[in-house]
Amino acid sequence: MAYDTLDVPEKGESVTVLDETTDALEVPETPVIPILYGDGIGTDVGPAAQSVLEAGARATGRDIAWLRIYAGESARDRYGVNLPTDTVEAIRDFRVGIKGPLTTPVGAGYRSLNVALRQRLDTYANVRPTYHLDGVPSPVTHPEQMDMVTFRENTEDVYGGIEWDHEDEDVERVRAFVEDEMGFDDTIHDGPVGIGVKPITEFGTKRLVRKAIDYALEEGRDTVTLVHKGNIMKFTEGQFRDWGYEVAEQEYGDEVITEDTLWEERDGEQPDQAVVVNDRIADNMLQQVLTRTENYDVLATMNLNGDYISDACGAQIGGLGIAPGANFGDALCLAEPVHGSAPKYAGQDKVNPTAMILSGVLMFEYLGWNDAATLVRDAVEETIVSKRVTYDLHRQIDGGEKLSTSGFADAVVENIE
Ligand code: NAD
Numbered sequence: 300m301a302y303d304t305l306d307v308p309e310k311g312e313s314v315t316v317l318d319e320t321t322d323a324l325e326v327p328e329t330p331v332i333p334i335l336y337g338d339g340i341g342t343d344v345g346p347a348a349q350s351v352l353e354a355g356a357r358a359t360g361r362d363i364a365w366l367r368i369y370a371g372e373s374a375r376d377r378y379g380v381n382l383p384t385d386t387v388e389a390i391r392d393f394r395v396g397i398k399g400p401l402t403t404p405v406g407a408g409y410r411s412l413n414v415a416l417r418q419r420l421d422t423y424a425n426v427r428p429t430y431h432l433d434g435v436p437s438p439v440t441h442p443e444q445m446d447m448v449t450f451r452e453n454t455e456d457v458y459g460g461i462e463w464d465h466e467d468e469d470v471e472r473v474r475a476f477v478e479d480e481m482g483f484d485d486t487i488h489d490g491p492v493g494i495g496v497k498p499i500t501e502f503g504t505k506r507l508v509r510k511a512i513d514y515a516l517e518e519g520r521d522t523v524t525l526v527h528k529g530n531i532m533k534f535t536e537g538q539f540r541d542w543g544y545e546v547a548e549q550e551y552g553d554e555v556i557t558e559d560t561l562w563e564e565r566d567g568e569q570p571d572q573a574v575v576v577n578d579r580i581a582d583n584m585l586q587q588v589l590t591r592t593e594n595y596d597v598l599a600t601m602n603l604n605g606d607y608i609s610d611a612c613g614a615q616i617g618g619l620g621i622a623p624g625a626n627f628g629d630a631l632c633l634a635e636p637v638h639g640s641a642p643k644y645a646g647q648d649k650v651n652p653t654a655m656i657l658s659g660v661l662m663f664e665y666l667g668w669n670d671a672a673t674l675v676r677d678a679v680e681e682t683i684v685s686k687r688v689t690y691d692l693h694r695q696i697d698g699g700e701k702l703s704t705s706g707f708a709d710a711v712v713e714n715i716e
Contacts (some may be wrong), residue, residue: 302385304369304378307331311364314394314666324394324630326666329362333389333396338371339640340650341399347652347708348397352659354712355675359668366393370412371401382412387419396633397662399655400640410460413635417453418460422626422633423503424510425451425605426661429612429622432676434684436695437615444592445615448520450511451605453626455503456535458602462495470494499535499601504542510627511599512547515574516554520596523547525578526604539601540578547576581608588612613637620651620691623658625665632665634658648703651689653679656711678714682707 311331314324336345349365356363368386369377390396403411417425427449431442439445463470473494478484487494508525515523525544529537547555553570558577561567569575579587581604588595588611600608613622619638626633636654644650656679663672683692686699687710693701702710 302389304383304385305366305389307366308364310362311366313392324665324667326668328360329364330395330666331364331366331393332662333366333368333386333393335368335370335386335396335398336373337399337640338373338402339400339642339645340638341401341640342646343644343648343650343704344636344652344655345399347704348655348659350708351652351656351675351678351711351715352397352663354715355659355663355671355678356668358674358715359671361668361671368396370398370416382415387416390416390420390633391631394631395662395666397655397659398633398635400636400638402640402642414458414460416633417626420626420628420631420633421454422628422631423452423454424507424627425449425453425624426514426627427451427605427609427613427622427624427637428661429609429616431616432621432680432683434680434686434696435617435621436692437617439589439592439615441592442616445588445612447588447592447595447598447612448514449598449600449605449609449612450507450514451600451609452503452507452602454602455498455500456602457495457497459496459498461498463493465491465493497532497535499539501538501542504539505546508543508546508599509550511597512551512555512574512576515597516551520574521569522575522577522595523597523599524584524595525576526581526584526598526600526608527578528581528604529578530580536581536601536604543578543599544576584608585611589615609637617653618691619654620689621653621657623654623656623661625658625661627665632662634662634665648705649690650704651691652704652708653683653689656708674715675711678711681714682710 311329312327314326314330336342353363368389370382370386374380374383401412430446463473511523525540527536527540529540556573556575558575561575622637624635624637636658638654660672660676686696687702689702689707693699
């Protein structure tokens, strides 16, 4: 594959799709994996995660041909643009990649590069597992009860970018359209206004809910919970719920049962091998993840709700330094930690690389490298259990050794080896 700005390493081969009907990947022993360190602390956690993942691959008889790609500050420095076409193309071509955080200026400036990447790659499911590793300090009494996976719709909702600044003259045309043509007069206060549009489509909802249900079936999870605020936003969030149930009821036969049917026909008794689909109002869900943690497995959410809920779940298992994620499209995976670029810690070799390392674990699972994934995850856990941790965990643990970002990565590599 040829790019104007990137040199593909010679030792690597590409990752190719074998069977289009099953999307099964044929993964070579030395796949090319694009890696984007990202902004801020990305330059700390990126190389740290890279060394750990490489060790995990080597220890299981494989190798990785890393392809450095650029976006954000690193791309501005090199090419004078925020998001080079080659960066997007390389991830699409190799069907896999891992990225660190990218800074998004609040208010003015350029739009989110993360959102742009997700939209251009059509990675429509942002998957955020939240599980507790032994030894990680937590603000709750039973962090081990937290074992949820959030499937967050990644391409629409109020994140779609259809919005108008209060100083943009178009905003007054939108106001006039809404009030005069659509009949919502007197619903918007006079004076300056910013307006955004919240599209929730049947297509976007159903493919996300399908991915969540498929995952629950494959992993033997008990429930998929549709999270929404449909009592208030009936035609967007309420419709997300209804389309979600349509997928559950129409596409999976006996493999999936709704909670209502479970009670109406089976007195609440869940059949073996079946996944139960239920729904919860988003604000209630934020309580339930704390008070009824054990009752939930897989959450299917719209874009904004999923961002909030997965961060709240992440707080129970050690916070942003720990929480991993990955963006999935059809036969495409771009792993990325939940956290941002934390500019005040950038370049200090201080922050926790665990979230980025565990995002790499998700990438390994996508490649079918489950042995390497388990090895890396166990080595991270072992390192934390031995109280060799970065500052964020060290300050919450009695005793222990405070390690730098690279020092923690070295300790994990030692455990792998
Ligand atoms: P942030 O996640 O960057 O940092 C918030 C705080 O969390 C930090 O100050 C730090 O205390 C802690 N933290 C984060 N990562 C950590 C780590 N690896 N180890 C230890 N502690 C860690 O959130 P923010 O300050 O709201 O955002 C900063 C920038 O990052 C913004 O420009 C934002 O838009 C961007 N952002 C990017 C992504 C992404 O690239 N996917 C995600 C979230 C935020």
